[in-house]
Every structure is written in C-alpha cells, then in structure tokens.
Amino acid sequence: MARLTFMGGIHTYEGKELSKDKPTTVLLPKRDLVFPLSQHIGAPAKPLVSKGDLVLVGQRIGEANGFISSNIISSVSGTVKAIERRLTASGKMEESIVITNDNEYKKIEGYGQNRDYTKMSKEEIREAVKEAGIVGLGGAGFPTHVKLTPKNENKIDYVIVNGAECEPYLTYDYRLMLEEPEMIIEGLKITLSLFDNAKGIIGIEDNKPEAIEKIKELTAGDSNIEVRALKTKYPQGGERQLVYVTTGRKLNSKKLPADVGCIVNNVATIAAIYMAVAKSTPLTNRIVTITGDAIAEPQNFKAPFGMNFSEIVEAAGGFKVQPKKLVFGGPMMGRAMFSYDVPVTKTANALLGLVKDEAAVEESPCILCGRCYFKCPLNLLPMKLQLMGLNNEDEKFVKLDGMECCGCGCCSFVCPANRSLTQTIVQTKQRVIEKRNQEHELHELHKDHAANE
Numbered sequence: 131m132a133r134l135t136f137m138g139g140i141h142t143y144e145g146k147e148l149s150k151d152k153p154t155t156v157l158l159p160k161r162d163l164v165f166p167l168s169q170h171i172g173a174p175a176k177p178l179v180s181k182g183d184l185v186l187v188g189q190r191i192g193e194a195n196g197f198i199s200s201n202i203i204s205s206v207s208g209t210v211k212a213i214e215r216r217l218t219a220s221g222k223m224e225e226s227i228v229i230t231n232d233n234e235y236k237k238i239e240g241y242g243q244n245r246d247y248t249k250m251s252k253e254e255i256r257e258a259v260k261e262a263g264i265v266g267l268g269g270a271g272f273p274t275h276v277k278l279t280p281k282n283e284n285k286i287d288y289v290i291v292n293g294a295e296c297e298p299y300l301t302y303d304y305r306l307m308l309e310e311p312e313m314i315i316e317g318l319k320i321t322l323s324l325f326d327n328a329k330g331i332i333g334i335e336d337n338k339p340e341a342i343e344k345i346k347e348l349t350a351g352d353s354n355i356e357v358r359a360l361k362t363k364y365p366q367g368g369e370r371q372l373v374y375v376t377t378g379r380k381l382n383s384k385k386l387p388a389d390v391g392c393i394v395n396n397v398a399t400i401a402a403i404y405m406a407v408a409k410s411t412p413l414t415n416r417i418v419t420i421t422g423d424a425i426a427e428p429q430n431f432k433a434p435f436g437m438n439f440s441e442i443v444e445a446a447g448g449f450k451v452q453p454k455k456l457v458f459g460g461p462m463m464g465r466a467m468f469s470y471d472v473p474v475t476k477t478a479n480a481l482l483g484l485v486k487d488e489a490a491v492e493e494s495p496c497i498l499c500g501r502c503y504f505k506c507p508l509n510l511l512p513m514k515l516q517l518m519g520l521n522n523e524d525e526k527f528v529k530l531d532g533m534e535c536c537g538c539g540c541c542s543f544v545c546p547a548n549r550s551l552t553q554t555i556v557q558t559k560q561r562v563i564e565k566r567n568q569e570h571e572l573h574e575l576h577k578d579h580a581a582n583e
Contacts, residue, residue, distance in 0.1 A: 163436030172198030201263035205434035262406035268396035294367030297460025317404035424453035424483035502541035512541035519558030
C-alpha cells in the first residue's frame, strides 16, 4: 500500500539526539508528593481522603466526578499532609492532595496480580481501565475508558496506536517502544478484544527505525496487527493527521475518531491498559523527558505522579546555563512556564530548558507571503484568522473555519514576520467557546424561569 501523507506540515530541528539514546532511569521522590485533582479533560476528581489519612501505593485518592473524569491513584504510601491549591504545569493553581512519603511503598491488596484478560468480559476490561485512572498520556488527557466505549463498538474498524512522537526533543515514547514493546503489543491486543471487527495499526515515524524494526519483529506472526512507517513530518502525530495517513479517512473538529470507525491511543496509554488489565496495576507513573540545550545531562526518567520536577531536573545534572525559557511539553504545543516547581502529572510529559527564547522577537506586519497557508495541515488561512481574532470578529472567524484549528503551531513557526498566529487563533477559539457556553447557560436559565411561571 502506498504511504499516504497530509497536506502542509513542517520539518523542524528535531533535537531528539540529546536524549533518544539515554535508557529510562527509574526515580524515587525525596520531597512531598502533590496530586492535582484535575489531570485530565473533564470534571476534576473528587477527593476521597482527608488530612491525616494514611494511604497506600495503588490506592484511589481521587474519584472520577462524572462521565468525563478520571480517578487519581497514589504512587506512594504515606500520610495526607494537606488538600490545597498548588501550581501545576498547566500554569494554573489546582486543588491538590499533598502526601508525605513514608518511603516504604506499601501497596494495596491485589496490586500487581496477574490476570488472564481473555477470560474477562468487555465490561470487566473497561471497568479495569476506568479504575486504573488511565487517560491519554500523549498530552491530551482524555479519559481512556470513555474512548473505549463508543456508541457502536461494531462500527470500529481500526484501533490505531500513535507512536509518531512528532514533537521535537521528546523521546519518552521512543524509549518505551524500545524498552517495553511487548507491553504495547499486549495492550493493543487487549484493546482489540473490545472490538470484534477491528484491526490494529501501530504508526511510527520513520526517523525511529529501531523501534519500527523491533515492533515489526514482535508482531510478524499476527495478521491482525500492522506496523506502519509514517513520513517524518510535524504534526504527523496529530489525531486527524494520523487517522488520515493510516486509513485515508478524514476528521474535522465536529467528529471524533470513533465517528469514522477508529479508536486512537498513544503508545504509553496502550501500555498502561496492559498494566491495568493484565497486571492489576493502576496508573501511578510515566516516562518524562528532561532535555534542551540548557540541561546538563538530557535524559528520560520513569517518575511517579506527584514527584516535583525540580527533583528530576536535579537528577539530570541541573542546568549547565540558566535557561532563557522553560517549556512543559514539546516546543510546538507545550506551555512556557516561569517555574519548574510543579508535580509530574498524567499530562506533564517533558521539561525543556532552552538557552534562547526564539519566540521573544518583535512582530512585524504581515507580508502576505502565504507560507502559513501552505504549511497549515488543515488548509486554513491563519493570517486572516489572526486578523479576525484581533478585531473580535468572531462570527467571521467561525465562518472561515477558525474552530478547526488544532493549535499545532506550524503557521507561527514558518512566519517570516514573527506573527503570533497560533496564539491569537487559539485564544479566539477559547473566546468563542466561552461565549457559546454563556449563551447556553443563559438559554437554560430562561427555560427554567419560563417553566416556573
């Protein structure tokens, strides 16, 4: 089958050579651990513990508070020190459970027990994923048990595993694919068992030949799983781009992958499904990449949730020079922060320390070169969308498909005038969504008043 690609996209400096050949190092925390109750898309979890309570590894300390929500699981044993607002890598102060580690790592009963998933019902598998608190570990944080429960499971044709890792610098997924590929493959088999008509696709960018070769070798005898080498181009790992490249099916902002017969999960999420279902092990840690030209020894670490990033930076040798910019996540879609005194969470997957702040340059007027249009993977007009956003012309913004923007940053990256295209478009999207929510609430309020008259 001819390899598909998508229109637009960019080729950036990869930066992966800094950490891609560094095996994952397991870390244990020294300080208190902080567990934000909002580590996922949807409603924050509801705390199940109080100050002074004793907790164990694997214990549920936060309960999913609604259909779109997720459990929070303790990664250590110890004592609840406080429930208070703490700074997170999202840049927000979030209600969090603070636990003092007793360094004994006592586990809940049944933690780590083997289970034969082939003898479990679909409902039992989905419940195990929900109980484990698994969300999308690629950064989105959408609750996985919801994704695995589409309206019509018989219409799912493909389960796609995202191993693209197209963001520059990041290598945590790459290390997982090299070091624990069996977990990914078994996690995919478990997921496929939920969908009777589905085949599995593992998509990996072709700048990771070792990972492609290893996983192809391990799946050689399975006719239901195919490994696809994807063209290395950002944002190849975007959900819409990945679905199109692997299946030829198209998505827009009003559709979910399930609407076109696909379920998409990151490789780390798939591995977490295996651990939860086959090993009775809830989600308590993740691999994070600490990298950038300001980091003394860029590396990959398996760190427990709640551990402070400052401890992980210390394990990477600290900063060899004071960074001009700190970014949580990748340089294209990550968030710049003033502090790294924040906890590891389900969606905090990397820290970049950069010597230069490439974004700290002065904007100049648009020169109408059209580069942003030609590189946009969604065929939008970023220069016009930015102008409408700046002028608060929200209706025109929506009509010109501004709500389709995925915030990948390609337009800002290629703009010779250094226009803040992505930032303005994303902010305008947020404004439109907030306005719609307010209008909906007002409409519901009027309905209530009318019903009571």
